[in-house]
Amino acid sequence: MTGLATTFAHALIALGSVIIALLGSIGRLARFALTALGRLVRPPWYPAQLFEQMLVIGYFSLPVVGLTALFTGSALAQQIYIGGSRFNAAATVPAVTVIGIVRELGPVLGGLMVAGRVSSAMAAEIGTMRVTEQIDALTTLRTDPFRYLVGPRIIAAVLVMPALVLVSNALGVMGGWLLATGRLGFNSAAYLNTTAQFLKTDDVISSMVKAAVFGFFIALMGCYHGYHSSGGAAGVGRATTNAVVSAFILILLSNLIITVIVFGS
């Protein structure tokens, strides 16, 4: 009996320390984010850094985000056609495709692809700067690493992600249209008509909002893990992995929360 009680107590203690550690890292992360945002209020600002990051995050992500959306839109249309046919509802393909893409798959897949590209690159770059003392050097050269490195990355990601997701949505719908008209025998004009009819402004706005939130997490995770990396090349490797994994989880979790809030009622 006492044996069981001790085991139970040990388990409680272990659980408690895990929760404390988790709360601790959430606290550190929140402090990091607040510091980064707080420093943005006052100059100096670094517009050149901001434009460079917008180019790196936005422009160079276009091919991978575009292809992802195109392929997924096509596959989605095919599956809706198969599923819909069983209920004599194959005509729903354009409507369901556009809703599925714009509300969920466009922003989520776009966010995940950009996270894979960008969070990792940010963590590796800033992490290398940390372990080679370049971040310390910045501060002795009258430059605040939050203003110079973190701020521009977060702002750039929040600004360009909505634009990227717009492209992603358009290509996703186009993927569905290509497959539906090419393989499933849909009439092109009718398909586009139905699509336009079911494409609601609210859906596009929620898609943009999601994209901006994902952009924030993508840059925040890359910067946070890079900034706090230690222990040479292996430490930078760990930071890179952690940045991508935590960005993925935050994207999927925040997507769920936004979906429930916007579409749940």
Added chain:
Amino acid sequence: MTAKIELSGVKKHFGHKVVLSGVDLAIQPGESLVIIGGSGTGKSVMLKCILGLLTPNAGTIGVDGSSVVGLSARALAAHQARFGMLFQGGALFDSLPVWRNISFALAGPAAERRAAAIDNLSRVGLGADVADLRPSELSGGMQKRVALARAIAARPEILFFDEPTTGLDPIMADVINNLIRTLVTDLKITALTITHDMASVRKIADSVAMLHEGRIVWHGSRDGIDSADNPFVDQFVHGRADGPIKMQLRKL
């Protein structure tokens, strides 16, 4: 005369590893102090504590009488702006060309900053031809000299050099030693240099302090090092394996 930089009872540990265990040290304005000591004794850590890059676990650090510990972000930035620092590993920004590295803390139009960078390059024995190269295209010794040029470019009032001549040939090392001596003598800069190179010590030091096992075990004038009645200094200056500083070695 009040000290420019004053450390008292400074302690720093990382986890269970004690690095500094009560450092007391004072540096006078316009003085060139050289810190010697075995590798891994915490010389670089001590410099980073003074710069406010690391926070000591105990003790006080003052620069011109005002404390370095517990500053707000903005006050800390103002504190750090007074220093020029040559990091042991150079810490050059590898995404920027050499001239942008050197002129990083300078303001003004690009052409002026570039000219200032080339001027500082010539002080460390490098030509304008390296200005547009990336740090990764330079040899280790050249990177060190570019980092030195960057540290002095903004003409700060206090300069820290962490092993400025390591990795340089003896002639170039002497050029750098002369440069540091000139900065102190002509520009009245307060300098703190870490080195293992006894030729450097003799050339640039006004006074010398030895760090061993987390404390300053000796502090005296440059000329005192040869007559220092201190077994640690004696062993270090003469580079002997036998003495009070023990190396953990296993017999072959």
